[in-house]
Amino acid sequence: MDILSITYIINFLLLILASITDIKERIIPHKYTIAMFLINIVVGYYYFGFDAIIALFSTFILCLILSIGMGGGDVKIFTALAPIFAYPDSFVFYIPKYILYMIGISMFVAAIFPILKILMKYWKDIIPSALYLAMILGIIQYIVYLYKIPYVSVIVWAYIIISIYISRKVPKYKEYTKKLGFLLPVYMLIIYFIDPIYFIKHLLLSSIIYIGEISLISIVIYALTGVEISDKKSIDELKEGDILKDIIIIDKNNVEVKNLNIIKRIKFLIENEIKKSNKKIIATDGEGLSEEDIKLIKKLYNEGKLPKELNIIKTYPFVPFVVIGYTIVLVMIYLKI
Template sequence: MVFDIPLVCTFIAIIACLYASYTDLKSGIIQNKLTFSLIGLGIVLNAVYAFMINDIWFIVTGVIFTAVIFALGYIFWKLGAWAGGDVKLFTALAALLPFYPLALSYNIWGAAFPIVSIYGFPITLIINSLLSILPFLLIYVLFIAIRRKPYLVDELLAPVKEYKKNIVLALVTTAAVSLTYVILPYLPYRTIVVSLVLIIVLSFIISKLPDMVKAVILFVFTVFALYTNIQVTVIGIVAIFLSITAIGIIRKLITSVNRKALQDDYEISDLKEGMIPAYNMYERADEVYVDDKGFFDKIKESLKNGDPTGITAPKGKLLISSMAAGLTEENITLLKKLFEENKIDPKIKIKRGVPFAPSILIGLLISLFIGDLAVILQKILYVILY
């Protein structure tokens, strides 16, 4: 019975995250009665467990971990990166599982799973949850696009329609790989990193050549690759082509489709507290303007103009922030005033809130059954590089 309490806490954590994911997806809310109850229950259960194993420091350390996670979450909340419900859910999970529960252990190719980190289970949970955001976000955006904004599907599939361009890129990469294969024996260092850098550089150079020169190079080195190993070359070209297409679709999901799928126009009069603006709003020289350019767009424009300051926030007084905390009553009053003064349009773009609880659930399951993804990636990179 002594060892059952961590297992009970594990089951409670999974069930709680399932319920939190449901309410977050349905209404965009992680209920306080859930998180506060979990915090209290976690502390009580772990206090009982500490008494049973006669280790008072177990509960003391657990409470400290819980407080640290809350403090960390509070900082993210103040920065506008997390919503209040997310902070409380992380805190509740830290109270329930301050240490690795090791509900399941197994070996793959001699490696023991789950992979444990040195900084504790609650931090592992946060890291895994953050790393789980992207795949969940892609699925969520795709769902929104198909169900509510079907016109975005055509934009999403644009990379598929650009198959001719992708074929050329695949052949350019193939030629770069073939050239690397020829050059590499003459280099003093023949590591994977050197090979990858060489492939990237050669791909860039070939892609910038005049069309006729490029065509000749592609023909010569593609034929060379086919002559060297026809099966590997054909499979490689197909794999590269599919990868380029997939990357294009993912890029669309992350950028333009993401923005359009997760933004809706609202009348100023219809705004409610907690709604998240799609962009920051600034005032400069008695004029109000919005900063609606994405980060990658800013980088691209800065590189084009040769002005790195374009990446930073625009100059001026910040009036409305697009952080996760959302609009306050004061913000809404200010927007109404600005509209009455004809300084802003009657509509403002509001971000559709992306539920974070499902990512926390995914992060929890990964943490319990696979381990710390950051540590796993570190080990993989070490094997590749050394």
């Protein structure tokens, strides 16, 4: 076993130790990232030369760009791992492709949990509406199939996205689409009797795919319009790293708390930046609350300017997802994928 292989094993063990601490305390100890950095920069330079240094800095810059959804500890881990993946001819815009795979896999796996949470909570709305929209899409696709009408699918998918958004805002429309969704089996039976060949070759599989795609789009739209998985948390229980769903606006002696969804938060922060307002804003990013933020929040609460509880976005320890991405990438390297 060569030095690089031993280094991969050492990094795996360090990631496991960091995962355990992340799960228990939601903290990534510096000792693990420092150890990874020192080992990897030496081994990476030995095997890949100056490319290891380039990989380190380019990965660090990429992770800073992605840091809206990535904590500081996660940035350090990906950066520390980069030098030992600086294989020749494996760079994409100066970033090792295996690091890109690792980041992508980790984020994908991390996204599964909130997706499942939203689906479990809202499936009675999402699934029937997805059946209705799959039926509409199937009908139009069948017409396109018969008459060879071009570019209709673009309009149809635009309608689907708009329909999902409207269903979030208009309860009566939501109920209307949910009820019509139960007509999907009837529609499929009609098509089967009219055109069994089309049903077998196209409709059956495409309907399943459409339902899955529309359900996923629905979950994303639900998240963007305000159903992030959040919990109420007492101000006394706040800790460093907690991510507020609320935005706290401090204007001299006036304090306002706004519970905004993702789109409205982004819009509010951009408008506030453009106006160059003198108001102090407490709005968390991937780093979460700082100790300074918590002290200020507790001070405002003691002055009677804040409610007892704030909305905290439910998060998950990220290092275990990195371990999954890291393991898959190592398998890809040794299988030469």
